[in-house]
Amino acid sequence: xxxxxxxxxxxxxxxxxxxxxxxxxxxxxxxxxxxxxxxxxxxxxxxxxxxxxxxxxxxxxxxxxxxxxxxxxxxxxxxxxxxxxxxxxxxxxx
Numbered sequence: 795x796x797x798x799x800x801x802x803x804x805x806x807x808x809x810x811x812x813x814x815x816x817x818x819x820x821x822x823x824x825x826x827x828x829x830x831x832x833x834x835x836x837x838x839x840x841x842x843x844x845x846x847x848x849x850x851x852x853x854x855x856x857x858x859x860x861x862x863x864x865x866x867x868x869x870x871x872x873x874x875x876x877x878x879x880x881x882x883x884x885x886x887x888x
Contacts, residue, residue, distance in 0.1 A: 806809060812861040815839060815868035828876040839869045 822828045828836075843866030850858040 807811075808858075808861045812864040813868070815865055815872060819868045819871035822872045822875040826875060826881050828872050831872055832874060834875070836869060836873050840866060840873060843869065 818828075818831060822831070843862045847859060847862040847866070850856060850862060
Protein backbone atom coordinates (compact mmCIF):
# COMPACT_ATOMS: atom_id res chain seq x y z
CA UNK A 795 0.00 0.00 0.00
CA UNK A 796 2.85 2.40 0.80
CA UNK A 797 4.45 2.05 -2.62
CA UNK A 798 1.12 2.63 -4.37
CA UNK A 799 0.54 5.80 -2.35
CA UNK A 800 4.07 6.95 -3.14
CA UNK A 801 3.46 6.45 -6.89
CA UNK A 802 0.05 8.15 -6.72
CA UNK A 803 1.48 11.23 -5.00
CA UNK A 804 4.25 11.39 -7.63
CA UNK A 805 1.73 11.07 -10.46
CA UNK A 806 -0.46 13.86 -9.06
CA UNK A 807 2.57 16.14 -8.68
CA UNK A 808 3.71 15.32 -12.19
CA UNK A 809 0.32 16.15 -13.70
CA UNK A 810 0.17 19.43 -11.76
CA UNK A 811 3.65 20.39 -12.98
CA UNK A 812 2.86 19.41 -16.59
CA UNK A 813 -0.41 21.33 -16.78
CA UNK A 814 0.43 24.15 -14.37
CA UNK A 815 1.24 26.78 -16.99
CA UNK A 816 -1.71 25.96 -19.26
CA UNK A 817 -4.39 28.11 -17.59
CA UNK A 818 -2.04 31.10 -17.89
CA UNK A 819 -1.18 30.12 -21.47
CA UNK A 820 -4.86 30.06 -22.45
CA UNK A 821 -5.54 33.37 -20.71
CA UNK A 822 -2.47 35.04 -22.22
CA UNK A 823 -3.34 33.78 -25.70
CA UNK A 824 -6.97 34.84 -25.42
CA UNK A 825 -6.17 38.36 -24.17
CA UNK A 826 -2.91 38.63 -26.15
CA UNK A 827 -1.08 39.90 -23.11
CA UNK A 828 0.85 38.44 -20.21
CA UNK A 829 0.31 41.20 -17.69
CA UNK A 830 1.53 40.27 -14.24
CA UNK A 831 3.70 37.38 -15.45
CA UNK A 832 7.32 38.24 -14.80
CA UNK A 833 10.21 37.48 -17.10
CA UNK A 834 11.99 35.64 -14.30
CA UNK A 835 9.02 33.31 -13.77
CA UNK A 836 8.80 32.49 -17.48
CA UNK A 837 12.55 32.00 -17.94
CA UNK A 838 12.98 29.93 -14.77
CA UNK A 839 10.06 27.64 -15.67
CA UNK A 840 11.31 27.24 -19.24
CA UNK A 841 14.87 26.58 -18.04
CA UNK A 842 13.61 24.04 -15.53
CA UNK A 843 11.69 22.19 -18.22
CA UNK A 844 14.69 22.25 -20.56
CA UNK A 845 17.24 21.02 -18.02
CA UNK A 846 14.84 18.43 -16.59
CA UNK A 847 14.36 17.09 -20.13
CA UNK A 848 18.14 16.84 -20.55
CA UNK A 849 18.28 14.95 -17.24
CA UNK A 850 15.52 12.56 -18.32
CA UNK A 851 17.34 11.79 -21.57
CA UNK A 852 20.77 11.44 -19.92
CA UNK A 853 19.45 9.04 -17.27
CA UNK A 854 17.17 7.22 -19.73
CA UNK A 855 14.08 8.09 -17.68
CA UNK A 856 12.04 8.75 -20.80
CA UNK A 857 8.76 8.42 -18.92
CA UNK A 858 9.43 11.90 -17.50
CA UNK A 859 9.72 13.60 -20.90
CA UNK A 860 6.00 14.14 -21.63
CA UNK A 861 5.70 15.96 -18.32
CA UNK A 862 8.56 18.36 -19.03
CA UNK A 863 7.62 18.86 -22.66
CA UNK A 864 3.97 19.61 -21.83
CA UNK A 865 4.94 22.18 -19.20
CA UNK A 866 7.57 23.67 -21.48
CA UNK A 867 5.09 24.07 -24.33
CA UNK A 868 2.58 25.79 -22.06
CA UNK A 869 5.08 28.29 -20.74
CA UNK A 870 6.42 28.82 -24.29
CA UNK A 871 3.01 30.18 -25.26
CA UNK A 872 3.19 32.65 -22.38
CA UNK A 873 6.73 33.59 -23.48
CA UNK A 874 5.54 34.20 -27.06
CA UNK A 875 2.72 36.49 -25.88
CA UNK A 876 5.07 38.28 -23.46
CA UNK A 877 7.55 39.00 -26.26
CA UNK A 878 4.78 40.30 -28.55
CA UNK A 879 3.44 42.46 -25.70
CA UNK A 880 6.89 43.92 -25.01
CA UNK A 881 7.47 44.69 -28.70
CA UNK A 882 4.07 46.39 -28.93
CA UNK A 883 4.89 48.59 -25.93
CA UNK A 884 8.29 49.50 -27.40
CA UNK A 885 6.63 50.36 -30.71
CA UNK A 886 4.20 52.74 -28.97
CA UNK A 887 7.02 54.44 -27.09
CA UNK A 888 9.19 54.90 -30.19
